[in-house]
Each structure stands twice: as structure tokens, then as C-alpha cells.
Amino acid sequence: MLNFNYSIPTRILFGEGKIELLGKEIKKYGSRVLLAYGGGSIKKNGIYQNVVKILKENDIPFFELSGIEPNPRVESVIEGVKICRENNIDFILAVGGGSTIDCCKAVGAAYYYDGNPWDLVIGKAKIEKVLPIGCILTLAATGSEMDAGGVITNMETNQKYGVGHPDMSPKFSILDPTYTYTVSPYQTAAGVADIMSHIFESYFSKVKGAYLQDRLAEGLLKTCIHYGRIAIDEPENYEARANLMWASSLAINGLLAYGKDSIWSVHPLEHELSAYYDITHGVGLAILTPHWMEHVLDETTLYKFVEYGINVWNIEREKSDMEIAKESIEKTRDFFISLGIPMTLREVGIGEEKIETMAKAVIEYKGGKVGNFKPLDYEDVLDIYRKAL
Amino acid sequence: MLNFNYSIPTRILFGEGKIELLGKEIKKYGSRVLLAYGGGSIKKNGIYQNVVKILKENDIPFFELSGIEPNPRVESVIEGVKICRENNIDFILAVGGGSTIDCCKAVGAAYYYDGNPWDLVIGKAKIEKVLPIGCILTLAATGSEMDAGGVITNMETNQKYGVGHPDMSPKFSILDPTYTYTVSPYQTAAGVADIMSHIFESYFSKVKGAYLQDRLAEGLLKTCIHYGRIAIDEPENYEARANLMWASSLAINGLLAYGKDSIWSVHPLEHELSAYYDITHGVGLAILTPHWMEHVLDETTLYKFVEYGINVWNIEREKSDMEIAKESIEKTRDFFISLGIPMTLREVGIGEEKIETMAKAVIEYKGGKVGNFKPLDYEDVLDIYRKAL
Numbered sequence: 001m002l003n004f005n006y007s008i009p010t011r012i013l014f015g016e017g018k019i020e021l022l023g024k025e026i027k028k029y030g031s032r033v034l035l036a037y038g039g040g041s042i043k044k045n046g047i048y049q050n051v052v053k054i055l056k057e058n059d060i061p062f063f064e065l066s067g068i069e070p071n072p073r074v075e076s077v078i079e080g081v082k083i084c085r086e087n088n089i090d091f092i093l094a095v096g097g098g099s100t101i102d103c104c105k106a107v108g109a110a111y112y113y114d115g116n117p118w119d120l121v122i123g124k125a126k127i128e129k130v131l132p133i134g135c136i137l138t139l140a141a142t143g144s145e146m147d148a149g150g151v152i153t154n155m156e157t158n159q160k161y162g163v164g165h166p167d168m169s170p171k172f173s174i175l176d177p178t179y180t181y182t183v184s185p186y187q188t189a190a191g192v193a194d195i196m197s198h199i200f201e202s203y204f205s206k207v208k209g210a211y212l213q214d215r216l217a218e219g220l221l222k223t224c225i226h227y228g229r230i231a232i233d234e235p236e237n238y239e240a241r242a243n244l245m246w247a248s249s250l251a252i253n254g255l256l257a258y259g260k261d262s263i264w265s266v267h268p269l270e271h272e273l274s275a276y277y278d279i280t281h282g283v284g285l286a287i288l289t290p291h292w293m294e295h296v297l298d299e300t301t302l303y304k305f306v307e308y309g310i311n312v313w314n315i316e317r318e319k320s321d322m323e324i325a326k327e328s329i330e331k332t333r334d335f336f337i338s339l340g341i342p343m344t345l346r347e348v349g350i351g352e353e354k355i356e357t358m359a360k361a362v363i364e365y366k367g368g369k370v371g372n373f374k375p376l377d378y379e380d381v382l383d384i385y386r387k388a389l
Numbered sequence: 390m391l392n393f394n395y396s397i398p399t400r401i402l403f404g405e406g407k408i409e410l411l412g413k414e415i416k417k418y419g420s421r422v423l424l425a426y427g428g429g430s431i432k433k434n435g436i437y438q439n440v441v442k443i444l445k446e447n448d449i450p451f452f453e454l455s456g457i458e459p460n461p462r463v464e465s466v467i468e469g470v471k472i473c474r475e476n477n478i479d480f481i482l483a484v485g486g487g488s489t490i491d492c493c494k495a496v497g498a499a500y501y502y503d504g505n506p507w508d509l510v511i512g513k514a515k516i517e518k519v520l521p522i523g524c525i526l527t528l529a530a531t532g533s534e535m536d537a538g539g540v541i542t543n544m545e546t547n548q549k550y551g552v553g554h555p556d557m558s559p560k561f562s563i564l565d566p567t568y569t570y571t572v573s574p575y576q577t578a579a580g581v582a583d584i585m586s587h588i589f590e591s592y593f594s595k596v597k598g599a600y601l602q603d604r605l606a607e608g609l610l611k612t613c614i615h616y617g618r619i620a621i622d623e624p625e626n627y628e629a630r631a632n633l634m635w636a637s638s639l640a641i642n643g644l645l646a647y648g649k650d651s652i653w654s655v656h657p658l659e660h661e662l663s664a665y666y667d668i669t670h671g672v673g674l675a676i677l678t679p680h681w682m683e684h685v686l687d688e689t690t691l692y693k694f695v696e697y698g699i700n701v702w703n704i705e706r707e708k709s710d711m712e713i714a715k716e717s718i719e720k721t722r723d724f725f726i727s728l729g730i731p732m733t734l735r736e737v738g739i740g741e742e743k744i745e746t747m748a749k750a751v752i753e754y755k756g757g758k759v760g761n762f763k764p765l766d767y768e769d770v771l772d773i774y775r776k777a778l
Contacts, residue, residue: 209627215609218608239390239598
């Protein structure tokens with residue numbers, strides 16, 4: 001187990017009806033609010049109306065940033081900063097899924113930076129300070145509600161990169177599982193794939209002796225596997241929505257990663273797909289994951305797949321290690337298929353045209369190699385993309 | 390899954406050498422330190438000398454409270470408060486295991502209360518404020534390094550009660566696994582039993598749908614089972630000490646309990662043993678646990694023991710539910726035996742004399758029933774004590 005400094009400061013207000021604490025929570029941190037959301041689904045399911053009502057009841061002035069994209073773009077960040085500056089905003093309330101929250105984190109950081117916010121994403125400038133952020137989560141997927149990072153896309157340059165700072169951790173996040181009842185089967189499935197991918201990124205690691213972390217990771221994976229299909233079949237199953245929602249936060253808030261040195265593999269590969277084709281992030285991850293697993297499975301990584309197969313998928317120990325490993329990958333693929341996720345790139349509109357460009361881009365961004373479980377070079381990335389076509 | 394408000398504010402500085410951050414951390418919160426510790430083992434293994442050196446290098450004045458008992462007594466709390474007041478202390482540094490940390494938490498609270506600190510323990514007075522506390526952990530057991538409570542003993546009245554307040558959460562805790570290398574086999578075993586008992590207290594619950602929490606609990610239990618004997622056989626096995634140390638914190642910091650409504654059962658029963666006989670807490674827990682399990686096993690609780698048997702002990706699913714349940718309890722008992730823990734009350738000097746008094750006391754303290762997995766009345770408690778003799 002590696003050394004680590006653990007700090008997860010976000011307060012989580014979990015459960016049906018927790019919205020009642022919203023006014024009190026906001027007042028701890030600010031008095032003028034940027035109310036940020038996406039395409040407007042929160043107006044259909046009434047969450048927006050409820051939030052507005054609470055803000056008004058609490059005499060909290062608010063200004064809106066709407067239309068944040070599924071892969072949030074730097075233009076939305078720029079727009080958000082403008083609204084904040086013009087209205088002396090001192091608190092950002094993100095109502096939505098990871099995209100909305102990620103955008104708000106970037107707005108909070110860019111508020112204190114005079115140049116183009118994109119500079120902060122590509123590391124040209126350093127984040128010094130971040131406006132306080134609170135979240136009302138409406139999609140179990142990215143874990144952005146409890147972590148200190150976000151991902152921003154620049155469609156002009158076809159770049160989709162992560163950006164992080166400790167102060168980006170939300171002050172509080174309201175997790176009401178009933179707010180995810182209206183999430184479509186497709187987005188529910190993509191969310192489950194995203195949560196599982198976050199767990200895989202830290203689970204598949206060569207760090208020795210992080211036994212505890214791996215057992216916790218397996219517990220979260222089992223939770224996703226147990227409830228994934230249930231949430232699709234019974235969208236108003238509170239238990240399923242609650243378990244998935246809490247899993248989304250714990251998968252990426254640091255709990256599984258502290259003590260390991262995981263450099264992610266599949267996420268950077270997927271970010272290129274989203275940056276060039278604007279596809280649903282979780283779907284891209286589900287498509288790539290089994291191919292990535294097959295690509296990195298060799299004698300040096302075999303033991304980890306055996307652990308995974310036995311502990312997560314209950315594969316009989318009596319089988320040979322390689323059989324267990326391969327079966328574990330098949331079960332992973334079958335699970336994503338069972339959720340109804342399209343499992344080829346072509347099905348989501350991605351052909352051969354740009355795979356070399358994307359492979360080059362990810363290698364360049366990562367400075368030569370992607371990930372550290374089994375570091376991937378250009379040919380590796382290309383191979384994974386090709387097999388996923 | 391029940392609603393919950395999650396807040397775990399303690400920063401954990403984990404790993405060999407993390408003591409180097411001590412000066413910097415203290416200075417965030419205070420300038421005059423109460424340095425508190427127990428029987429002096431930290432002077433034998435050099436931790437004391439190192440801490441003193443760091444405090445001096447950082448020009449931080451400190452005043453000592455030493456000799457804190459294994460079941461910390463209210464007299465030590467009174468003494469600590471006196472030192473704090475006489476020397477304008479604004480930060481408490483606990484160096485030791487749970488007893489030292491618990492005592493410091495009570496000192497921190499009693500500092501702001503003019504009456505007898507025992508009033509705060511028995512609820513006669515309310516905790517309003519707590520001096521900031523930091524910990525250097527030297528024993529993996531109670532989890533006090535990352536939670537908001539403590540347990541204080543009054544040997545005059547034979548009372549040992551818990552006391553808690555959100556501000557009792559340490560600001561930071563330094564967890565260096567090498568600091569537990571000198572912990573004796575007996576204390577290591579008792580620590581493992583304590584950690585496992587904390588997990589059991591929230592795991593064995595009738596709350597429905599806290600699937601995720603239970604899978605995490607199982608992961609932590611497996612960690613204790615995997616490393617318990619290793620840490621005894623190889624006291625300087627870093628991996629074993631690290632996993633147990635981190636398990637001790639996560640077992641009771643809230644992670645497993647949020648979303649459940651566990652009212653503890655075995656801990657209150659053990660507290661009477663310690664209050665009357667001053668025995669090692671973890672040993673008392675290990676003695677009582679299998680008897681408690683046997684006592685509460687019935688048709689309404691069977692499913693939970695089946696889950697436990699299959700998921701934690703890998704018992705074959707083909708067996709009957711009752712077989713699995715009983716085998717899971719046997720395996721629990723055998724595991725404690727394998728750690729070298731005496732498994733009868735008589736072996737630790739407790740005979741029949743006071744068991745009725747203790748049973749009465751715990752029932753009275755708990756207002757009639759103990760625990761809520763299967764609530765225990767006077768006869769139940771007596772039966773468990775008798776069988777444990």
C-alpha cells in the first residue's frame with residue numbers, strides 16, 4: 001500500500017426529501033447563486049421548479065446558466081463566468097449530472113482567472129481559487145458530486161481533458177435517488193458503465209498490498225452488477241437507484257484510489273471518442289473496456305483478472321487462471337450487453353476514419369504512454385480502437 | 390437504504406514517515422499543545438522522542454498529560470482539562486491508541502465546561518464546543534482516529550459509556566503502520582477483534598437495501614481475516630499492519646453505518662465487563678461475539694448469517710441455510726482462537742459473581758433493550774454472559 005493523504009470534505013445529504021436542507025446549506029457559503037443546469041430535463045421532472053421555490057423562500061437571489069452540454073464545452077464555462085462576474089455570484093449550484101457539475105467546477109475556477117478558461121484545462125495557467133459549489137445530483141455516473149475534478153471539452157480543437165483542484169470538491173451534494181427515476185434506460189446503462197469504469201481504473205493496478213482497497217472495489221462492482229439491470233427494468237426502484245447513486249460517489253471520491261498509483265487507461269481513450277464524435281461517455285467506456293482488458297491480459301496481469309473473476313463474478317476457483325481471466329472479461333462484456341449498451345463503435349457512428357488521429361492525440365496528450373497497469377503505446381491504442389470498431 | 394448526512398472531515402496522513410507533516414498540520418489549528426499519551430510505550434519505541442523533536446523544531450510549546458489508562462478514566466480527563474486551562478492550550482495532540490484519543494476528545498469537550506466532565510459523558514450536560522485534536526495512532530483497533538466519539542470509564546461508579554460530538558472528529562490523524570510494529574501479539578489480536586466487532590455492529594442489521602454498505606463491510610472483514618494472523622506472526626510486516634490500520638479507521642468512521650440504523654449490541658455488553666473488571670476491550674468483544682451470534686440466530690436473522698457465511702467465509706452455497714449460519718459462527722470463533730485470544734470470561738478473571746449486576750446495568754443504561762438486530766432483554770444478556778463464562 002502506498003502512502004497517501006486522505007481528504008474527502010464534501011458533505012453528502014443522501015435520501016428522498018433531502019432537498020429540504022438546500023437553503024440552509026447554501027447560506028453557509030454564499031448569498032448570490034449561479035443556478036446551473038443542462039438541457040432542461042429538470043424542468044420536466046419538476047426538480048427545477050422545486051429548487052427555484054426553495055431559493056425564493058430563502059430570499060436567495062439567483063441567476064441562471066442553462067443548456068450545459070452532455071460533454072460540457074469551454075464555451076459554457078466562459079458563459080458561466082460572465083454571468084457570475086456580472087452578478088457578483090458567490091456560490092454555484094449545479095443541478096444535474098456530471099457534465100453540469102464539471103462545468104460548474106470549471107466556472108468556479110475560471111472566475112478567479114482573467115484569461116481564457118481553457119488555459120486552466122490544458123495547464124497553461126494554474127488554478128488559484130474556486131468559488132464554492134453545491135450539487136443536486138440527477139444522474140448516477142461520474143462521481144463529480146464528491147470528487148475534486150471535472151472534464152471539459154473543446155470541440156474546436158477536438159480536446160477533452162480533465163482538470164482538478166482540491167477546492168473543486170463540492171461543499172455539499174444532495175443525492176436523492178428519486179431524482180434519477182426519470183433517467184432513461186440508455187443513460188442509466190451508460191451511468192453504470194461509467195461507475196464501473198472508475199472502479200476498474202483503480203482496481204486494475206500493479207500496486208502491491210492494497211488488499212483492503214481491492215476488496216472495497218469488488219464490493220462496489222458487485223453493487224453495480226446487482227442493481228444495473230434492476231434500475232433499467234424498474235426505473236422507480238428506490239433501492240436500486242439508491243445503491244447506484246451512492247456507488248457513483250464512492251467509486252471515484254478517492255476511497256478506492258488512496259494507497260494505489262493508478263494512472264487511468266480507458267478513460268483517456270474514451271475522451272478522444274467523445275472529443276471527436278460527442279458520444280455518450282459511459283457508452284464509449286463500455287465499448288472499449290472489454291477490448292482493453294483483452295489487450296492488457298498477459299502473464300504479468302493475469303493474477304489481477306483471476307482475483308476479479310473469482311471475487312466479482314464468482315467464477316469457480318477450480319478452473320485454470322487463464323480460463324478464469326478470459327471468462328471474467330466475457331462476463332464483463334455480457335453484462336454491458338445485458339444493459340442494452342451498443343457494443344461496437346460503428347453502432348455509435350464511429351468508423352475507421354479518425355482512429356489514427358485519435359490514437360495519436362491520446363498518446364501525445366499523455367506524453368507517450370497511456371495508463372500504468374500495462375502502459376499503452378500508439379500501436380496498443382490503435383489496436384484497441386480497431387477491435388472496438 | 391435509510392437517509393443519511395455524510396460528513397467525515399478528518400484528514401488522514403497515511404504511511405511510513407508521514408510524521409514529517411506534524412508541525413505543519415498542528416500550526417493550522419493551534420500554537421500551544423497538550424501532548425497526551427498512555428503508559429509510556431511511545432518512549433520505548435522512540436515515537437515520543439521524535440514527536441518532541443518535531444514540536445521543538447517548530448517552536449511549538451507543549452505540556453504533557455501522561456499515563457492515560459487502557460480504559461481511560463474520568464480522572465485523566467479532569468487532569469487533562471486542568472493542564473489545558475493552566476497553560477492556555479489551544480490544540481490537543483493524542484499519541485497512542487483509542488484510549489488516549491478518547492481521553493483527549495473528552496478533555497477537548499470538558500475544557501469548555503465548568504462542571505465535572507463526567508456530566509458530559511452521562512448526558513447531564515451538553516457538549517458545546519471542543520478543542521481541536523490531532524492524533525498519531527500507535528494501535529489499530531478503536532477507529533477513534535477518524536470518528537466523532539470516545540468511551541470514558543468511571544471506576545468509582547463502574548460505568549463505561551460512550552460520548553460523541555461532531556467536533557470531536559480529529560482534524561488530522563497520522564497513520565504510520567510502522568508505529569504498530571511493537572504492538573504485542575495479544576494487543577494486535579485484541580485490536581483485530583475490536584475492528585471486526587465494529588464492522589459486525591453495523592453489518593448485522595435488519596435495514597433493507599443497504600447492499601453497498603454490506604459489500605464494503607465484507608471487504609473490510611476479509612481484510613481483518615486475511616491479515617490478522619500475519620500481523621501476529623510477522624509484527625514488522627508492513628502490508629499487514631497497513632491494511633489493519635486503515636481497516637480500523639474505515640470500520641467505524643461512518644462509511645459502513647450511513648444508510649443503516651444499527652444500534653450496537655456486543656459493545657454495550659462488553660463495556661460492562663471492562664467497567665467492572667478493567668479487561669482488554671477487544672478480548673471481551675471476541676469472547677462475547679460468537680455467543681451473541683448464537684443467541685440472536687433465528688429464522689428472522691438467518692438470512693444475514695447466510696450472507697455473512699457465503700460472502701466472508703466462502704462457505705459453499707449448497708449447504709442448508711442453517712448449516713451455513715452455524716458454520717459462519719464457528720469460523721468466527723475459530724478465527725479468534727487462531728489469533729490466540731482467550732475465549733472464556735473465566736480466563737480473563739471474570740466469574741459468575743457480578744454477571745447479574747452487569748446485565749442489570751447494561752439494561753438500565755440502554756433503557757430496557759440492547760441493540761436492534763435482535764433486541765436483547767435482561768434474560769438475553771444474562772444468557773450470553775453465562776455462556777461466555
